[in-house]
Amino acid sequence: MKISSLQTAFQSNRPHSAAFFEKAKQTMSGGVNGNLRYFAPFPIIFEKAKGATLHDVDGHAYVDYLLSYGALMLGHNHPEIMAAVQRVWDEQGTSSFGATHPLELDMAEELVALFPSFDQIRFTNSGLEATLFALRLALAATGRTHVAKFEGHYHGAHDHVLQSVNPEVGAAGAATAPLPVPESLGTPDYYREHSVILPFNDWDACERILTEKAAQIAAVIMEPMLSGYIAAEPQFMKNLRDLTKQLGIILIFDEVKTGFRIEVGGAQTYYDVEPDLTALGKVVGGGFPIGIVGGKRSIMELASPLRSHKKSEVVFHSGTFNGNPLSIATGLATIRYLKQPGNFDQIVQRTLELRTGIDELAKEYGLPLQTLGTGTIFNVLTTQEDVHHYRDLGANHNQLRLALDYLLMENGVYSKPLNRFSMSAAHGPEEIKATLDAFDKSMAALKKDPLA
Ligand SMILES: Cc1ncc(COP(=O)(O)O)c(C=O)c1O
Structure with a gap:
């Protein structure tokens, strides 16, 4: 598979986001209110959120791991x-x-x-x-x-x-x-x-x-x-x-x-x-x-x-x-x-469950992925090397991560391409299962049709 074909699919599945972004570019510099919010071919436009779920203007729902760059520890509208x-x-x-x-x-x-x-x-x-x-x-x-x-x-x-x-x-x-x-x-x-x-x-x-x-x-x-x-x-x-x-x-x-x-x-x-x-x-x-x-x-x-x-x-x-x-x-x-006793620990526990699931899937599919993090934040790295500082991140296969991110978005998971994952009190067993299913499907697709 090619990144360009993933982007074409992303675009054709989101005509309303595409049209909105064209309009937004006229009155907001680059169509965004923060440079990090942009990604190619255009960022998804969201219209509503509830708990751990984001809804976009094209009718898609996503389990939200961006959580406004980690700010929403209790999820949306707790x-x-x-x-x-x-x-x-x-x-x-x-x-x-x-x-x-x-x-x-x-x-x-x-x-x-x-x-x-x-x-x-x-x-x-x-x-x-x-x-x-x-x-x-x-x-x-x-x-x-x-x-x-x-x-x-x-x-x-x-x-x-x-x-x-x-x-x-x-x-x-x-x-x-x-x-x-x-x-x-x-x-x-x-x-x-x-x-x-x-x-x-x-x-x-x-x-x-x-x-x-x-x-x-x-x-x-x-x-x-x-x-x-x-x-x-x-x-x-x-x-x-x-x-x-x-x-x-x-x-x-x-x-x-x-x-x-x-x-x-x-x-x-x-x-x-x-x-x-x-x-x-x-x-x-x-x-x-x-x-x-x-x-x-x-x-x-x-x-x-x-x-x-x-x-x-x-x-x-x-x-x-x-x-x-x-x-x-x-x-x-x-x-x-x-x-309150147990509340923070439960979010940490669920983060670990999710990370373990992702790491196991990566092994099962033989993909060079690993999760790295502490507490309620982690990232999905595309290298099996140990990472201790900024320059170690150069070992990441960024195109592979990007491909995974486009596939995850098609399967209902959003962290914003190449971004870390944050968890919230709203991410329960159902959301974790849906996320692992999305990783499973995305990794299966990458295995079947490797990145060219
Ligand atoms: C470590 C760190 N410091 C400072 C900031 C800036 O915070 P704000 O975006 O609220 O200005 C951020 C934002 O991501 C951050 O991650």
Whole structure:
């Protein structure tokens, strides 16, 4: 089989999505509101969702593993989320106060109790804003100028972290001394010049780079699990914590993906390592826009307007909808659901069941596929090699994964081509069975008519 024939079938089965996309391109740049939402020949247009199911404008239903990039941990329209939204209208009566309100404090106290590294928090509206604010705090706290990040790690769509997210390896220097490669047109050179790129899970190289450049580096920002599914080695984490402390570098965990998905208390609970600052987003908003920065009092207090009346002595942070009651109430409902004994563990258990089923099917069909992940996130890799860092992903047979994704969509499973899989409380035995049936049919097709 050929990718082009899979795309032709995709297109002919979705005339309404195709027509809608043509129209959308006229008034929305590229027809999408986020570059990652596009895939060829056009993205599916969805019109409705319920539980774990997405419905498109052509009448197809899909088990949803995109879950709005992992945000919807309880699935679509979970009764406790809908009740929380209704309660906001009944009790608070508004979608935004633009001022402090009691629900904010409930949420702050809940988070401080859940994350041992949090003394204080601030709310933002997105993960992007959370990592941006965390970095500003770190730059202010240290007086240093550079940000160190890991090759292949994503921290949102702002300039300082749009470096070496998905670089072409040929342009990115040696594996043990990676160079910053801008991810976007329009990011000023300043950010590339003030970035230090680290190789994930390579302790010797990280130790050398950090020690050499310590005087300049304000912060190391990292996804504790690259793309949410490639785990940092535990000793690597401990070494990184110890060395950054010793060098006066602020360690920031970007747990926008991993928070509430690896463990309820995030990857920091899983590894038992306390960062100085943490960025949260996605799940913690219960399906509504949110971001959170949490961390040590001494750093968080730099943003306190009580510190000084001089602008030069306070870190600026603001946002019209920060802490809006809808995001806070749905976030609180999600946290409380996940904290009830058994609820989180059940999602992890079902993730494992699904992964085991996929791995067994891959063996049965003799296809070079394996699942990789922790907790409630995983990806389907098209290599049997071990994968520990960004450059290992080069071993993937991306065309094979793409073919699998088109076949899965025809068989009613959606994660968006080449994307990871996230699970939710709405993915029960029925959805898992339907998904494994879809993998079975898709792998059988790939076996019968291999990719040309
Ligand atoms: C690890 C990580 N950090 C930050 C972000 C940015 O979050 P948002 O899309 O809410 O701005 C994302 C989004 O995917 C993410 O995965």
